[in-house]
Amino acid sequence: MTWKWEPRGEPTAALVWGVSLGAVAFAMILTGILFAFFGVAPIPAFVTIVERTILDARGLSEVVRRSIPLMLAGVGLTLAFRARFWNIGAEGQLLIGAVAAAGVALFSGLPATLLLPTMFIAGFLAGAAWGLGPALLKVRLGVNEIITTLMLNYVAIYIVRWLINGPWKGRSMAGFAYSDMFDPAAFIPTLGATRLHWPTLLLAILAALLVTWLLARTRFGFEVRMMGESPEAARYAGVDFFRTTLILVLVSAGAAGLAGVGEVAGIHRRLVDPGSLSIGYGYTAIIVALLARRNPLAALVTALFLGWVAASGDVMQVALRLPSQITGVTQGLVLLSVIGAEPLLRYKLVRVRKTQPPTAGEVA
């Protein structure tokens, strides 16, 4: 009697959910073990975290507001990943979106009613433009988009740094590297005294619905799925790779740009250091999209989960005195478990009886 792996048919939805939740639970257990290494008892630690994030109104608002940029960028990535355009550049697209919104807020002089809408449009277009180069390089010259999108993140980081230390450095900010504070008309309204900038949250939900609709109902979405599942078949079906890739990257990168608008105008209200503007939301959004198995509606849920991980990081630092890097470690563990659990969707462990003759060596 031995065990062996056997391929299974198409995974059911229940199996996908089960495996995903199992992977997340596994990552949480590993995180708990990590707590123990820091001399923090895991169970009480998790109780504290849950108390201060989920059971506390203010804590809950922090979870949701952390998940807003993850939702927007993550939903965009689900579309790109459906076509197997591996956009690793949401971080840079988010930052450039924030820069564009800050530019409009600081310098446009638009009337108050037009200001916020223009900032969102500018952020979307700027993010989209940041994705355009890699998209063109890929469809025209076959340059790997993983590398180009990733490298553009650093360009975006340094553009923000340069702006806040140079041309856009605020007059009122003395020695600090910030831009001036925006006019209050450029603030995204928040829910009560929290930092939950709800219009951006609505936008994120709309984006998820829109991408779902694009994929399910439109010819464009059908062709995106064909391109992602089988490029050969897409060519045979006459899909215009150039046009389709361009559109999907613009939508995907534009959504990340919107996330940047939300952060800069909903939280900071001025252009700040890239490290404060985004705590790696663009990278975490990759986990959001993959954990959601490239389903835009599911990305709303996984964004909430990773938003919770980020908000828990704050609690861990303050209440449990754990190092700030613990958030990144937890995120990494989630990603590894999810990827590691992938084979469980395609293979099952079965028991086999062996009735085989001995090997030649054993007989001779």
Place this chain on the structure above:
Amino acid sequence: MTPSSGPEPQPPLLEMRGVTKRFPNVVANDAVDLTVARGQVRALLGENGAGKTTLVHMLYGLQAPDEGAILLHGQPTRFRSPRDAKAAGIGLVAQHFHLARRHTVAENLALALPGTPALFPTRALARPVKELTERYGFEVDLTARVSRLSPGEQQRVEILKALLQGAELLILDEPTSVLTPQEAHRLFAVLERMKADGKGVIFISHKLDEVLAIADRITVLRGGRVVADEAAADTTAAKLATLMVGREVARGRSEASREPGPVRLAVHDLSVHADTGEARLKNVTFHVRGGEIVGVAGVAGNGQAELTQVLTGLHAPSSGSVHLDDVNVAGASVRDLFARGVVHIPEDRNDMGVVGAMRVAENLVMRRHREAPFSKGRLLDWRAVGEHADGAIRDYAIATSSKDTVTRQLSGGNVQKVILARELGGKPGLVVASHPTYGLDVAATELTHALLREQRDRGAAVLLVSEDLDELLDLTDRILVLFRGEVTGVVDARGASREAIGLLMAGDRSPLETQGGSLTSARIDPHDGVNEVSA
């Protein structure tokens, strides 16, 4: 069944007893018994999917049997890997070659040999290679790069490799599928000498005449089971065909119901280059009329793939014209050509013909999804897609649990039905079919043939690329033969001889010269061809 049933006086070279191999959806081998004696050629005959390759993979250590025993020289044996099998004297020439294409023949041979020195690895080879090639009567150029060799030459390298490794039992998996009929005869001569040397051979094929020509004993597999084990001398092609398929097979031509119409496709002076700049098609000229099936014959890799790609818009020609109903469409896009009524049954049905991860209903519209009623503006009408799927599944008897099943779960024959339903359902003007029956069972093959004939009879022009000469002879009106990207001849399929087409496939135009280009020598029935071959 027990291995200790007493040593026989002279145990056979190989004996397989009750070997069973199961895959998730299919029993590929079901209690198979097979013996090979020294100096014997054992043919393994069966349709595509009968389990021939699986059986020999177990002999070669590539797969482990679920049940049963393998005895070599009467000793129970189990191979964990091809290394074990080679050490035990088993050689395999696989259906797809395993050669390092960028390296020379000598380097490939050195790589395969144990104990090759690290420096100047090819030096020690010259002598053993010379011995072997002289003994078995075939030449190979040791200094040639494998990528420059024809499939037939590559096959000789594979055989040489196995012999150098000391094979006593040589397995050839569908060796003739890459050969012209003449090359096949040369291979048979080599096998005869190996027989005389006391080696055992397992020869896999689904072609009856070949099997009767070369084998001593024939095992027929059907659906993973042995349905016959007979001496070649005691059987006939008709009997084998019935055994192989499980019922009597109707064969023969069915002529078009009416005369061909006007020329629909006219290709003139067409040349195509690969991305590397290599010429793949050179000045190809031919035409196809409506109501006519034109076949394209040739050994794999002589430009057939490029021809279908250019005609369907997947590859741009470098020069020449392609007229479709008097409009030059050379270089037009896939979408444009499809809109003009050019449909394509692609060679690679699983990766190109369908999107395996998408639902059957989606695959049934995938090239037509821009047309009404499937598209309304930029939106898809899923209800129309679903209704169309219901109709197609019914009309083409596609075996699927539902129209929403993921297409990769379908069997090969049903995947092909999805493609046929989609491509032929829209009244095409030109049908380009590439190896449409490769790997299909008999029922699906017959359906495919019937559908192509139906297209012919309703006036479509049909271009059929196939490696199966019988298929071409039965189905087509004329046959275009390609060799190294050039048309070596166009012959009338009525009365064409396999041998003549074989010569043309090898680039030898003499049949055209001796017969004034008409090539109307009495057609040899494929079943009578047996006499030809063994004579």
